[in-house]
Structure formats: C-alpha cells, structure tokens
Amino acid sequence: MQLLEQKWALVTGSSRGIGQQIAVGLARQKCNVVVHGREIHHVQETLALLKSADVQAHAVAGDLATMEGVQSVIAGVREGPGQIDILYNNAAIQNKWKPIWEITMDEWLHTFQINLFSMIALCTAFAPEMKARGYGRIINLTSGIKDIPQLAPYSVSKAAVDKYTRDLAAELRGTNVLANTLDPGWLRTDMGGPSAHHEVTTVLPGALVPALLDDNGPSGQLYAAQEYRQGSRDGVE
Ligand SMILES: NC(=O)c1ccc[n+]([C@@H]2O[C@H](COP(=O)([O-])OP(=O)(O)OC[C@H]3O[C@@H](n4cnc5c(N)ncnc54)[C@H](OP(=O)(O)O)[C@@H]3O)[C@@H](O)[C@H]2O)c1
Known part of the structure; x- marks a missing residue:
C-alpha cells in the first residue's frame, strides 16, 4: 500500500511498548516517523528497528509532564x-495503584497533565495546519479499563481523552482531518x-x-486493535 508514502507521523512515547510497535508498523507502510521519548537516548532501539524500513526517521525528546516538554516536542518536529x-x-x-481516597491531587494533576493536557496541546499545535493542508490523521490512545478505582486518575483521564477526541472530530468535520481513538487491548508492556x-x-x-483511513473517512470513532489481530507475526519479533 502506497497511502502513507511521503507522509510524516509523530508517535509520542515510541521508545518502547505500544508506541514502538506503532512506529514500526507505520514505517512498514512507508511512512516517515518522528519517534519520541522523555530522553533522546530512550529512542535508540526504535531508531534501530526503523533502519530496516526504507523511511526517514527523526528523534525528538520531551517530558510531557511539563509544558516545556511539550514545547520541546513541537520544536523537535519543526527542526x-x-x-x-x-x-x-x-x-x-x-x-x-492505591485506594482512591489516598490518591493525592498532585497525582491526579500529574496523570492528567501527561495523558490529557499535553495531548490536547499537541493536537492544538498540529491540527490547524493539517486542516489548512486538507489532510490529517489524529489517533489518541484510550483504554478499555473497567471499574478499578485504584487507577481512577488513569481511567478518568482516558474518559476525557475519549470526549476530547469526539469534540475534535466535530470541530474538524469536512476537513479531511480525521480524529479517532484506539483501544490497544490489554498488552504485556511496562504499563x-x-x-x-x-x-x-x-x-x-x-x-x-485509523492511520490508513481513506480521505473523509470515519472520525470521532473508537478502533479496537484486537479486532484486527493476526498473531504475533505482524509485530516486532
Ligand atoms: N499496555 C496496555 O495494556 C494498555 C491498555 C490500554 C491502553 N494503553 C495505552 O497505550 C499507550 C502506551 O502504553 P504502553 O503500555 O506502551 O506504555 P509503556 O510501555 O509504559 O510506555 C510508555 C511510553 O510513554 C512514554 N512516556 C511515559 N511518560 C512520559 C512522559 N512523562 N513524557 C513523555 N513520554 C512519556 C514512555 O517514554 P520513555 O521511554 O521515555 O519513558 C514510553 O515510550 C498509553 O496511552 C496507554 O494508556 C495501554
């Protein structure tokens, strides 16, 4: 498939786990990839994996717990x-993991900063220019996590990601910038x-x-990765 040839994707958190798989998967579709981790040396393994695909790769760093970190990611893309x-x-x-009553406001804020506010800041930075160019695909990771109050900051932040993504899709309707969520399933990663x-x-x-959607395809939808699974042959071995 040629659909992503000449295109560039930023995959946040692509130093390991699910993000690394996504970076490699996009590269196999001939998509150029901006890989990201908190520190630049965290992305070396992913850069090495991308070498076997005939694409361009660029590394950016930034701690999404801070707005300075978000700006560093944006500046890295600009460079x-x-x-x-x-x-x-x-x-x-x-x-x-702790009883919901023992979760501090700082823990709530920290989780929301990384999982929601920084994600919104990246959408705000890049979506308007996608709209101006008449092409964009925005995919926000969500979770199928059920009622686990000990992880409420995480699951509530993901519920907010879901709602934000639907609002973003509504804002971008008719622009060919498609905004969707992906539920990866429960996967053996560090998280x-x-x-x-x-x-x-x-x-x-x-x-x-959701990255390969046809122009003016579905937006504001949830994609469940496990519905498409074909076994481990399709991933990084
Ligand atoms: N694993 C699951 O079962 C599961 C289920 C549902 C949804 N998800 C979602 O899938 C996504 C990836 O999860 P995962 O399991 O692959 O997680 P992971 O193995 O813990 O990897 C997390 C990634 O995010 C980056 N990251 C963490 N804190 C960061 C920060 N403060 N600033 C910038 N980057 C940061 C890490 O970069 P560094 O290497 O630099 O730390 C790493 O690349 C998440 O959105 C998660 O909520 C996962």
Missing part, C-alpha cells in the same frame, strides 16, 4: 520534518504488566487502521 501528517498520541502513564492478555505485537495491524 526535523517541520510538519506532520499523522499525530499518534500514544504516550501516557498509569498512576500508582500493562506480565499478566496482560496479549503480546504487545498484537496491537498490529489494528493500530494502523
């Missing part, structure tokens, strides 16, 4: 490709832990579906 066609908002944290149901590789090929 590299200058603009992006696909924004894959994957980076997130889960708060420390998902060793008991998770699925290998991280199973996020592919489903994670590519």
Whole structure:
C-alpha cells in the first residue's frame, strides 16, 4: 500500500511498548516517523528497528509532564520534518495503584497533565495546519479499563481523552482531518504488566487502521486493535 508514502507521523512515547510497535508498523507502510521519548537516548532501539524500513526517521525528546516538554516536542518536529501528517498520541502513564481516597491531587494533576493536557496541546499545535493542508490523521490512545478505582486518575483521564477526541472530530468535520481513538487491548508492556492478555505485537495491524483511513473517512470513532489481530507475526519479533 502506497497511502502513507511521503507522509510524516509523530508517535509520542515510541521508545518502547505500544508506541514502538506503532512506529514500526507505520514505517512498514512507508511512512516517515518522528519517534519520541522523555530522553533522546530512550529512542535508540526504535531508531534501530526503523533502519530496516526504507523511511526517514527523526528523534525528538520531551517530558510531557511539563509544558516545556511539550514545547520541546513541537520544536523537535519543526527542526526535523517541520510538519506532520499523522499525530499518534500514544504516550501516557498509569498512576500508582492505591485506594482512591489516598490518591493525592498532585497525582491526579500529574496523570492528567501527561495523558490529557499535553495531548490536547499537541493536537492544538498540529491540527490547524493539517486542516489548512486538507489532510490529517489524529489517533489518541484510550483504554478499555473497567471499574478499578485504584487507577481512577488513569481511567478518568482516558474518559476525557475519549470526549476530547469526539469534540475534535466535530470541530474538524469536512476537513479531511480525521480524529479517532484506539483501544490497544490489554498488552504485556511496562504499563500493562506480565499478566496482560496479549503480546504487545498484537496491537498490529489494528493500530494502523485509523492511520490508513481513506480521505473523509470515519472520525470521532473508537478502533479496537484486537479486532484486527493476526498473531504475533505482524509485530516486532
Ligand atoms: N499496555 C496496555 O495494556 C494498555 C491498555 C490500554 C491502553 N494503553 C495505552 O497505550 C499507550 C502506551 O502504553 P504502553 O503500555 O506502551 O506504555 P509503556 O510501555 O509504559 O510506555 C510508555 C511510553 O510513554 C512514554 N512516556 C511515559 N511518560 C512520559 C512522559 N512523562 N513524557 C513523555 N513520554 C512519556 C514512555 O517514554 P520513555 O521511554 O521515555 O519513558 C514510553 O515510550 C498509553 O496511552 C496507554 O494508556 C495501554
């Protein structure tokens, strides 16, 4: 498929886990990739994986717990490709497991800053110029997490991501900038832990579906990666 040739994607949190799979999956679609981690040395493994795909790669760093970190990511994109066609908002944290009454406001704020506010800031930075160019794909990672009050900051932040994405899709209707969410499933990553149901590789090929949508395709929708799973052959071995 040639659809993503010449395009650039920013995948936040692509130093490991699901983001690394997404970066590699996009590169296999001939998409150039801006890889991101909190520190530049965190993305070396992903850069090495991208070498086997015949695409351009650019590395950016920034701690999304701060607005300075967000600005660093944006500045890194400006210094590299200058603009992006696909924004894959994957980076997130889960708060420390504890009884809901013991979760401090600082913990709520910290989780929301990374999982929601920084994600919004990146959409605000890149979506208007996608609109001006008449092409864009924005995919925000959500979660199918059920009622686990000990992880409420995480799950409430993801509920807000869902609502924000639907509002963004409404704002962008008719512009060919499509904004959707992706539920990767419960995967064995640093965040998902060793008991998770699925290998991280199973996020592919489903994670590519909202990036490969035809012009003026679905927006404001939820994509569930596990509905498209074809086994671990499709991921990074
Ligand atoms: N794993 C699951 O079962 C599961 C289920 C549902 C949804 N999700 C969602 O999928 C996405 C990826 O999860 P994952 O399991 O791959 O997580 P992970 O293995 O913990 O990886 C997290 C990624 O986010 C980056 N990151 C963390 N804190 C950051 C910060 N303060 N600033 C910038 N980047 C930061 C990390 O970069 P560094 O390497 O630099 O730290 C890393 O690349 C998240 O949005 C998560 O909520 C995961």
